[in-house]
Amino acid sequence: MKTDDLIKALDADARSKAMPLRSAWWLAAGAAALVAAAVFMMTIGPRPDFMVAAHTVRFLSKFVFTIVLAISAFALIRALSTPGAATGRAMAAMIAAPLLVAVAVVLELFMVPQALWSTRMIGSNMMICMGFIPLIGIGPLAIFLWMLRYGAPTRPVLAGAVAGLLAGGLAATFYAAHCFDDSPLFVATWYTIAIAALALLGALGGRFFVRW
Incomplete structure (x- = not known):
């Protein structure tokens, strides 16, 4: 059977x-x-001063980053789960969240004295961040991997990694409501590492669970 015929059949x-x-x-x-x-x-639940923090730009910016990541990953994974679907536009949209974080980091570096850069980056909750984003995201990741089996992705490892990014974006959105470290330097470092861990798990899940 030719590749095109196989894709059409899937x-x-x-x-x-x-x-x-x-x-x-x-x-x-x-x-x-x-x-x-x-x-x-x-x-963990939301932080006690959630309503007060919600009036600050740094706090709200965390949700912008994580929600944009989740939305772009959702669009891409839907395309990847459908054989023959165009993925170019959705793939390009994945740069939006990292770009927003990069811009925020640059602005933070200009606004905050250099002596405080490392303090803002390390924060006070990095271990909680590294633990709870994967914990919150592991259930959603399992759901998304199961959904990939419901579809028919032709690139299961990539699709699994995107499932991890989607789960990570969703988990980080919830975690951001608890996190007391609002600096983009913290988000760019520890949120990224925690979400990347879910992406790696997703890629492994795609390799061994989604493949056909």
């Missing part, structure tokens, strides 16, 4: 599922958000 199979793939992905996203919310609320 696409037809994905479309013939009991629930349309597009609807299934939205249902999976809702379920993942509920799982992440439950883990977050049963463990």
